[in-house]
Amino acid sequence: MFRVAFLGTGSHGFGSHADPIALALSCLSEAGRDIFALYAIYCFLNEPGVFIGCFLTLTAAGIYVSSIRQTTEEDVESECVTRVGKLHRWPALKLIQKIKPRYPVVFVFAAVLVGYMLFVSFTMIHENEWTTHTPEPQWGFTSELESKPGDCHRRPLLFHSHRKTLENYDRFNNILLIVFFSHARYGANLDYHREVYSDYFPNIFYIGPASREDSGFDHSYDVFVDSYHSDEDLTDPSYYKMAGRMAHHMLYTALQEQDCYDGYLWVPFDTLLNIPRLEKFDREFFWYHSPWGLPVFNPAQDNNLSLGLHAPPVNVSPDPSINLTETWRGWGSDWCDPHVGVGVCMEAFWKVPVHLRERLAAFTNGETRLIGGSADTMYIPGRHRRIFMEVLSLFLETTCFLEIAVPTTLHLVAPRHEPILFVDHWWIYQPPFNASFVRQKWEEGYEVDTFHTFHWGERDGDNVWRANYENVVDIRRLLRESAERQQVVFPVR
Template structure:
């Protein structure tokens, strides 16, 4: 007969597991011998409750009530064990030998250590769902050690200024609707790479006009980037599907604690943004919670959003059952919601494919009514722990022609878990000058804050109609950021 060899290393998990299994059975016999089967069952339940609590904290999106249940089960088991032991001692007057207790305790500890090691081993795959934000207190604030980041284009790498590390684990995604890179990209990088060591620029074409050395500066995504403004009934802006760029960047670059999305012509008030919670979404949501602002005398959170003290929030769509296309007057007089090509009627095709529990969560914000959210998509922060589910929902909208400024904010409000706040960004969308740092200073003088604003210009058109970059804006923005830090009373590199 053929012989079979079993090569099991004494250090292998299989061998250790066999020892643990044997130890568990021996421990069970000790318990049954000295107490009874009821005691054994209670102890098994207690151990299971303990492990479920740990596993739930690590992997499962669940409300606090689940943990309360585990606590109640634990307390009940302990009380019952103590009661049964006391009764057993009184009835049988059995004294446990020290040797048996030592063996039982040692076996239990070996089993517990082994199970915990397996439970927290790097190879255990996490479930494809998001943790509730309040469980972040149990996790260190850093990127996952076992996740390897894809290298960013070399030309975007920069040394953080003054050891500034607030955004060292955040990827700044800067998008261009048109390939107007020139000084826009260079000036943007010169300012913000000092604070964001990880930046990816994404646009509809390569930067080949600046030569081979810069041909890889931009991650290229040309999905529906064509532009045709000749037909007023179908105003085809090149950035109408820019959320495809967002999806591409999220797909290409995993392993960050968060992702800040903004176009090149959005000014970022870095000292303000560093005070935001990187475990939460940031957006100018109608239900957002403002971040306390010492410059305005706010040292604690506002109980509700006071719209009179902040930039305008995003819009809530009209009744989606109403045919908005019949009364839509075109872009300009009306907004995108009624556009028959990219508006609500198109977006609803994707919305109805979103899991029902997500749609129910959004409806809870709109008094039980089916509504979409619309607004500027020029500043959005996505926590890394929500990256996967955000991509999955956004992909449903990308299968339609749903407009960027409906698909993106609606996705945010579908994905955010119940009870998890969205931090309110004081984002201003302007179409009248000044398109530079002067706008921020004007708003400060009026008693408002500017966390971000669009549109910011890195240059101007001359009398000849040709746009030219103005390097003066680089120094001006840097000075503005220092002014903002002084207003906030925080340290900031000069």
């Protein structure tokens, strides 16, 4: 390259008495154009090089302009010396001094150019090494990488999920209500549920272990089928297989199938939802009956946290360093079962990255523990969808029980700087299994945001289960009463 530059200097009229510095700078200025053409191409091909390339362009342009000016001045100098050198020697020397090239300016441009030449050369040589040592994104920190709403395209839901809500009610327009069935007991359970809640949730995703056949072909696609570990066998006392023990696979499936929502509300079909209360929950945060949850303001109560007028929170296991399956029975037989209980869940727990286990440990005074309890109401913000799925998948690689895997996952991924909003969720196993339970709790000073188990019908004298449409009517009556308690305008059919 420099050989070409030296050959090019012959046209500039440097004689045998030319200043060596001027000769060197002229060579650099000529080479600058060639250097720019070669290195700028490389620089602009990578993102950091854009900045370097801009400087290189300015430098090369400055050197090129100085080169032209220097060449012109040298030509003038040569002509002046030839014409007036013999007759007017001293005036000619003064003229030459005035038009003599400004070597310091050109030298600065040349120095900058050489510096960038060395930098870019070093970058090219060590490119592979730098690329190899570029840190990869840490597993589990993908929450903020979710697609922007404008860039995301939802998969279409089934036809029944596009029903228009009451009076253009829009509180949950961008929320997906995921309703799961542990058994394929659809019928009126699904029809009544849809009739009540589609007035407020335009997007409902029903999922269960089998296709719906009770209403013929037109309704055979009402339910998204996920039969993973959905079999039930209660005959073997050594391996109690309960349907729904792995229902969190349905949760994972729903999250995987349906992207692009602001949030996901997960409930079984037999959980009653107090919609006027749920309106007040911030949809940017997790909702759950966590021991560390933050209660949501309730105008029907005095909101004094010390009174403890809330539903019981989920449970926390002892230190997992002990043998939980042999020494502890705090959660009952399901949690200590050797096939689905805490022993199996710990296999998944230790696979969770350390920085996520530290999140959970922040709740439990520095110790990592399992969280267990009802998984019948949980809200997952859309921006945390991906990380929730990543952690839940570790538990799904085992046969860890639903009511350990899901609550523990939430507390592993919930950011430390964000609250978990406390849901007054009640799990009952004694009647009344209808809206009367909510009214009883109101009289006692409590609130009911959701409760399980709610029955859409009952068994009659012949032990045959029959749907009762009065439950639909009574829920609507209850929602109207709740709206008055919450002091909100709320449409009811």
